[in-house]
Amino acid sequence: MDILSLLGIVLAFAAILGGNLLEGGALGSLFNGPAAVIVIGGTLAATILQTSWPVLKRACSQARWVFLPPYVSLEDGIGKVVDWSVKARKQGLLGLEGLADREQEPFARKGLQLLVDGAEPETLRNVLEVDLQNREQRDLESAKVFESMGGYAPTIGIIGAVMGLIQVMTNLEDPQSLGGGIATAFVATIYGVALANLLFFPVANKLRGIVRERTRYEDMMIDGLIAIAEGENPKSIELRLRGFLQ
Known part of the structure; x- marks a missing residue:
């Protein structure tokens, strides 16, 4: 959490x-119920209209990252790579086959499998960087969904305010009905601005931060796997990868 x-x-x-x-x-x-319906409903409608189903589904799934982010530890990743390099130095790259089968992270498992299969360092980099870039792009699209909601919400709030004022102007002869229209007008504006600046934009930025951290972790993993493929000394690999912690 x-x-x-x-x-x-x-x-x-x-x-x-x-x-x-x-x-x-x-x-x-x-x-205010009417204001909430206008702002929340309008914002969701505009977002759904501009977003494809796969992107929307992924964004909804990744929203939980705000409170339950995926575990990413550069220290643990460096430790894993160093352990792999020690094993590869003692038993050869084929000695990593058992580790590849047991590895929980799909990205690391794919890299280990490529090592076991004898992929050249350049091939290893190209394959893993394609995976990294595609994953990063999809994750950033999820963050943009919430950024779009932050852009729409204040505007929808203004629409709600105008609708409330229209209600006021059409009922000037009935003073008892003026309060509801005025309340909707002002509260809708508050809802739109508050949701954008206290929820949607912060969520989008939080998701971007998590994506950047995962990308840095996977960049580090690529460098480590290539160093293993090139037969570097485990100590040298550790010192090299610790540069990602700075």
Whole structure:
């Protein structure tokens, strides 16, 4: 569990609600059903319209990374590569076959299998970099979905505000109905701006950060596997890969 993500969301909405209370406002004034339907429904509709089903499905799946990010540890990765290099130095590349079968990470397993199959270092790099680039591109597309939602939400909020004002203008002769229209107008704007800046944009940036960290890890893994293929000394490989920690 990413405690910082949870803390950030709690603090963001606590600040909005707490500030409203400090100004003497009532919590109920910030809850408006029509405004929520307009902003949330409109934002989702616009996002669905622009996004293909595979990208949307992947984005929904990766949203959990905000709180449950995939485990990535450069230290652990370096340790694994060094262990592989020691085994390869003692038993040859074929000695890695058992490790490849037991490896949990698909990317590392593919690299180990290529080593066992005797792939040349350049071939190894080309194959793994294609995998890395394709995976990175798909993950970044998921982040862009939330970025798009952050762009749409304030605009939809303005639409909600205009619709509320239209309701006010068409019911000027009925003072009792003016309050609902005015509330929808202002609360819709708050919903749009708050969702964009307190949720959608931060989620998009969080996902990008996770993607960058995974890419750095897999770049490190590629360098380590190529060093093994070239027969480098395990100590030299460790010193080389520790450069990724800086």
